[in-house]
Amino acid sequence: MSLAPVGTETLRRQNTARVLRSLREEGPAGRARLAELTGLSRATVGAIVADLTERTIATEGSSRAQGRGRPVRPVALRPGAVLGLGMEVNVDYVAAAAVDLAGRVVATRTRPSDVDGAVDGVGRLGAELVEELGEDRFVGACLAVPGLIERDHRTVAWAPNLRWEGVRPSESLRRHLGPDLGQDVVVENDANLAALAEAHHGAAxxxxxxxxxxxxxxxxxxxxxxxxxxxxxxxxxxxxxxxxxxxxxxxxxxxxxxxxxxxxxxxxxxxxxxxxxxxxxxxxxxxxxxxxxxxxxxxxxxxxxxxxxxxxxxxxxxxxxxxxxxxxxxxxxxxxxxxxxxxxxxxxxxxxxxxxxxxxxxxLGIDAAALGAAEHALGAVLDGTAALPDPSVVA
CATH class of the missing domain: 3.30.420.40 (ATPase, nucleotide binding domain)
Structure with missing residues (x-):
């Protein structure tokens, strides 16, 4: 059937995501251990590891003895290879952050701002971070906003402190971030994202x-x-x-x-x-x-x-x-x-x-919402609904 290739691709992404989540949550592991942790066959894990190392998203270390068993080559996520961009717009400041697939905070930036120039301010700050770290490393972007966000994750229904109602900030952000990254900026409530950040990196x-x-x-x-x-x-x-x-x-x-x-x-x-x-x-x-x-x-x-x-x-x-x-x-x-x-x-x-x-x-201080936004930006890759970069774009 014509749907078969799509189903195969979806399954491949989901299996890859299981391996990525295991490496992120449990740390480096050999192929056999990854198969145990993910419930995937060793052959499937082997193919995924080979693909991730070819893309330079993961590395496979040298063989090392582990008890009386066969030597193990630990697989680990390569720091900084794939990034999520998080941004926050608030009444008095804007912020931006980058987090990699391993959950490492790569960079954070905060700058004073005002309500009237908030979208352009956060767009410029995000663009500076993207230029500094390399656009091809980013797989998504998310903006944290102090207000009610529609289910489309594009529209701010109501943010009284920003004087926003029915605003779609991603359309303005596209001018700063470029069409590839800017057109897919999702919007989420700032407290939701700060909670996510504290769960991954902080007090929760x-x-x-x-x-x-x-x-x-x-x-x-x-x-x-x-x-x-x-x-x-x-x-x-x-x-x-x-x-x-x-x-x-x-x-x-x-x-x-x-x-x-x-x-x-x-x-x-x-x-x-x-x-x-x-x-x-x-x-x-x-x-x-x-x-x-x-x-x-x-x-x-x-x-x-x-x-x-x-x-x-x-x-x-x-x-x-x-x-x-x-x-x-x-x-x-x-x-x-x-x-x-x-x-x-x-x-x-x-x-x-x-x-x-x-x-x-x-x-996490003032960086919490931006860090949570960066985590959210990586979410589609970690749950298997979005593809990883092609090998040619990961340095």
């Missing part, structure tokens, strides 16, 4: 069920269930910033009052602590941390932590995460926020015996 590395909270101008959440992102029926799961957990009189950037974001977002933190505005949320938090010897600042951070903890208590009752990761500006302030947040969480548990989630500071 050892947990399958996690909740990630952003701490930038806005407030968003990323939910991981069994290690996978929870997107919900319309793709909007995790939009927690506008839940009515905050001061009912506090006005939010969305135009309503009482949103959690209006009580714990960056602007609320600056107002509580008496800190002037900053271009970088993490830098703002570091400045506040430097004033932590002031009694008024400590009281303000204790109150902020209480507000955070009360919101987490409601979310924990619904989602039951193992760990809650506080990212963005929350992380540098975690020594002062976490104790009061944990106390508020404990106070609001329905029973004293109820297991409560561990609260942790994010480990």
């Amino acid at each position: 590395l050892d947990h399958q069920h996690a909740l990630y909270l952003t701490g930038t101008i806005g407030l968003g959440g990323g939910i991981l269930e069994s290690g996978r992102l929870v997107r919900g029926g319309g793709g909007f799961a995790g939009e927690i910033g506008h839940l009515p957990f905050g001061d009912r009189d506090a006005e939010c950037g969305c135009g309503r009052r009482g949103c959690w974001e209006a009580s714990v977002g960056l602007e609320a933190m600056l107002e509580l602590t008496g800190e002037p505005a900053h271009d970088d949320p993490v830098a703002a938090a570091a400045s506040v941390a430097a004033r932590s010897d002031e009694a008024s600042v400590r009281r303000a951070l204790e109150e902020l932590g209480r507000r955070v903890g009360l919101g987490i208590a409601s979310l924990a009752s619904i989602l039951d995460p193992d760990v809650v990761v506080l990212g963005g500006y929350f992380a540098p302030l975690s020594p002062w926020l976490l104790p009061s947040a944990d106390a508020a969480l404990l106070e609001r548990l329905p029973t004293a015996g109820r297991r409560r989630p561990t609260l942790r500071a994010g480990a």
